[in-house]
Amino acid sequence: MRELIEMRKDLEQCDQQILKLLTKRLSCIGEMTEYKKAYGLPILEPEQEAVRQETLLQAIGDHGYKEELLGIFRQIEENSKCVLSKNLFHYNIALIGFMGAGKSTVSAYLKDMLAMNEVDVDTRIVQEQKMPIKEIFARYGEEYFRNCESNAIISLKDLRQTIISCGGGAVIREENVVNLKKNSRIVLLTASPETILERVKDSDERPILNGNMNVEYIKELMEKRASIYRQSADIMIETDGKDITEICEELIQALIRLEA
Numbered sequence: 001m002r003e004l005i006e007m008r009k010d011l012e013q014c015d016q017q018i019l020k021l022l023t024k025r026l027s028c029i030g031e032m033t034e035y036k037k038a039y040g041l042p043i044l045e046p047e048q049e050a051v052r053q054e055t056l057l058q059a060i061g062d063h064g065y066k067e068e069l070l071g072i073f074r075q076i077e078e079n080s081k082c083v084l085s086k087n088l089f090h091y092n093i094a095l096i097g098f099m100g101a102g103k104s105t106v107s108a109y110l111k112d113m114l115a116m117n118e119v120d121v122d123t124r125i126v127q128e129q130k131m132p133i134k135e136i137f138a139r140y141g142e143e144y145f146r147n148c149e150s151n152a153i154i155s156l157k158d159l160r161q162t163i164i165s166c167g168g169g170a171v172i173r174e175e176n177v178v179n180l181k182k183n184s185r186i187v188l189l190t191a192s193p194e195t196i197l198e199r200v201k202d203s204d205e206r207p208i209l210n211g212n213m214n215v216e217y218i219k220e221l222m223e224k225r226a227s228i229y230r231q232s233a234d235i236m237i238e239t240d241g242k243d244i245t246e247i248c249e250e251l252i253q254a255l256i257r258l259e260a
């Protein structure tokens with residue numbers, strides 16, 4: 001049997017080799033990101049992730065440590081995504097737009113594809129106030145809710161690499177826009193009133209729409225808010241008729257152009 005000291009040496013050598021390869025892999029991610037940016041190529045390629053997974057599964061076969069190996073590669077994939085998003089954005093991405101414009105869906109997809117952190121302003125308020133939004137409105141009124149919203153936005157000031165999903169009325173107050181702009185680019189998501197109605201019609205969680213769940217009201221409120229939304233936004237993305245990958249790719253490309 002080999003001596004322990006020899007085995008420890010082997011382990012150390014493995015670590016050194018792994019470190020070398022991982023460093024190479026991560027800088028390869030950085031290089032690919034720069035290449036894609038330079039040639040305007042798609043950043044999100046969900047199909048490539050599936051291809052890598054398939055190749056990996058084949059290479060691992062029925063190895064006795066299959067689960068452990070897959071776990072390590074899951075982490076490598078995740079950390080590579082972190083490197084990708086660090087290379088893309090040195091700021092947070094604040095999503096704004098009317099209720100049902102797709103902020104939560106876009107936030108979840110970007111989090112998944114770019115391993116960024118995710119904060120939902122309304123969820124913060126609910127956690128802090130220990131009651132649902134509709135109850136905050138019913139008990140204390142809209143002005144109180146808007147104060148909670150402003151405070152929640154102030155509390156985000158130290159966040160980095162984060163997608164901030166804002167409530168539909170968050171940019172009504174100029175101070176919130178100023179505070180968001182300190183460390184974020186603001187992305188406006190839009191959709192037609194018909195699409196919005198389709199997305200929100202079964203929810204009773206939006207007090208602003210209570211008793212007004214119809215296209216006419218949505219259209220009217222959207223028009224009232226339209227100029228505030230547009231003035232607050234660094235970029236604007238229309239979501240109608242597009243799938244989630246298209247929307248997020250368009251968003252990323254528009255943010256890249258903003259920095260160019």
Ligand code: S3P
Nearest residue numbers: 098099100167168169206207208
């Ligand atoms: C509001 C939108 C809601 C929530 C609150 C008020 C608004 O968020 O903040 O009900 O004034 O548009 P969502 O846009 O996430 O539904």
